Amino acid sequence: MCQLTFQVISCCLGRRMTANKGITLIMNEGYNENCHPQLVSIDSTVPYIHEAINALDIQSSSSPFIIADFGSAHGYNSIHAMKAIIQCLKETKKVNDKRSFLVIHNDLPTNDWTIFFDLLNQDNSYYGVTSGQSFYEPCLPPNSLFIGYSSTSLHWLSRKPCNISNHCASLFAKNDELKAFQEQARLDWNFFLEYRSHELIPGGVLILLIPSVDDQGFNGFDILRELLYNCAQSLLTPQELLDYTFPIHARSYSDCIDHQLFARCSLELIKSDFGSVEMPFIKQWKNQQMTQDDFIRSMTQYVRSWSESTLKQALMVNNRSKQDTEHILNESSVIYNELHSVHGDQVPCLRTVERCAKWFRKGREEIEDEARPGRPVTETTSENIEQIRLLIDDNPHITIDEVQAQAGLSHGTVQRIVTDHLNLKKVTARYIPKDLTDFQRGEQVRICQQNLAKFQEGTWRLCDVITGDESWFYHTQIDRKSSNAAWVRRGDPPPTVVRRD
Structure with a gap:
């Protein structure tokens, strides 16, 4: 069973005391109902929220305390994160009880803001407004933001730098196509930090959770995107398949933790870490808290919630x-x-x-x-199985090629019968120095016990033992290990070969 996890970088940055256009993509209308993996990721940032708020260095004021979430989507996770930050601020007494909070929820203008407004009105626990603008552009006035937050959003790029010819995800891109995505991700990260550093007040903080790749270049979503591309190959035309490229790139830890960039933006790293967050569906299924049907349904809806917009756009530009x-x-x-x-x-x-x-x-x-050319798969009969069993019983050292020649069957059929039907495997014989009889083994034990009794009684001393250093060489031809390999049932011990007679 595969293990699906988010590979993520968590970090918080503080501002020292001293124009790309967004792409038109929106999340699927069922995003709020299927965003539980992102919610688990948000909960994993709670220690960083506390760390960042402890480092928060602000002056007392009567003006609203401004918090912004960059990449709020349809609101369910965003509101959850903002309430966690406000609760932590109240618990740590960083903000006067009478001071009000103003939360700015940011996302693209094409976001489904109607769903968001409905949730915001239902919650009504803080003053909330929205900002329909790419977070790779200026979003707020300078020196106005106290806490900036973003979770599982910064892997989305400001634009798709190119189509990927062999896949839909940059994880599988090669050569110039991969370099184009890496460069776009670098530029976007630079723009994001530069604009946020201007918007933060001196002493303000950024709390970021960024989907990322590990040292081998994987991020845990490889198998999902591989399945998506396999599906697309069976449904789309060649041009549609080429246009079906996600504007997503998962950065590495070194890409994100760039101290020179931080210094240029007057930001100081407070804490950072690389880790993984287990998909909740996998955890529930492993603990038998979810049936297979429910698991398939939940996973399908989750993938569709964030991937359908790219597929729709590929179809739209090709006039579907x-x-x-x-x-x-x-x-x-x-x-x-x-x-x-x-x-x-x-x-x-x-x-x-x-x-x-x-x-x-x-x-x-x-x-x-x-119909296909070649030998039909009708050779695995009871007669052929019995014939191969007799050949192996007669000569356990026989090879597959020898069985094939004597039985008149294909190599694949012989291999399938031996492994799947006879449940045999070929193992190398284990060499032993001598093949002792039961009498010889008994004599060894008797002599050892007799000597031990003499030693304990004092009638025999260690100095009475005569030792020698002669070497005995046996000129016996020992076959190669491969020629001594024999067929045995799975789980049975290997055969033995005596080195000297």
């Missing part, structure tokens, strides 16, 4: 109709869900369903495999 777009978005998952409700665990995997759907769109009406 709204009807075609909705059909493609839902086609494979709907078929799979319907099959699963009827057939349960006997349903084909989603990849097979997608492949069949692609065949049907091209006019094919049968689901059986087409």
Whole structure:
């Protein structure tokens, strides 16, 4: 079972006392209902919130205490994070009880702000306003921001620098395409910190949680994006597949923790760390708190909540109709869900369903495999299994090639029968110095016990022992290890070979 985790960098920065355009992407309308992994990430930043607030150095004032969340999406997680910061400020007495809080929720102008406003009105625990602007641009007046916050947003780039020819994610990009994404991520990170440093008051802080990659270049989402690209290959035209490129790039720890950049922006690193956050669906499934059906449904909805906007845009720029777009978005998952409700665990995997759907769109009406050249897979019969078993019983050292020649079967069939049906494996024999009989073993024990008794009685001394350093050489031809390998049942000990007679 795969282990899905967020690889993240957590850091908080303080301002010392001394124009890219956003892309038009929005989250899926079900984002709030399917954003629990991001919520777990936010909860992991609580220690950094406390650390940053302890470092907060501000003067007493009657003006509102301004907090901003950069990348608020549809609001559920954003409101949760802002309430955690306000609660911590109150507990640490950093802010006068009579001082009011003003929270600015920032995201792109194309964000679904209607959903956000509804949540904000329902909560009503602080004064909240919104800012519809890319956080890679200036968002607030200079010297106005006390605490800036961003969680699982900064891996989204201000623009897509290029299409990726071999995948939909920059994790799999190569050569110039990878360099273009790395350069765009570097520029965006520079812009973000420069603008935030101007907006922060002296002594203000930034608290950031940034999806990232580890030392091997992986971030835990590799398998999900691989599955997304496999699905897209079966549904999209070549040009649509090329345009289906996420404007996302996960930075490394060294990319983010750039002390020269911090100094240039008058920022000082308070604390940073690299870690991972386990996906809640995986944890619940492992603890048997969620059925397989619920796990599949939750994971599918979660992936769709953040990935569908990129797919929609790829279809839109290629002049797909709204009807075609909705059909493609839902086609494979709907078929799979319907099959699963009827057939349960006997349903084909989603990849097979997608492949069949692609065949049907091209006019094919049968689901059986087409005839292929080569030997038919009908050789695994009871007669052939028994024939191979007898050959191995007669000569346990026989090779696959020798069995193939004597039985007249293909190499693959012999290998399949030996491993899957006879449950055998070939292991190298273990060499032993002598093959002693039971009588010889008994004599060794008797002589040792007799000598031990003499020593304990005092009738025998260690100085009475005569030792020698002669070496005995046995001129016996020992075969190579490979020729001594023999077939044994899985779990059985290896055979033995006596080195000297």
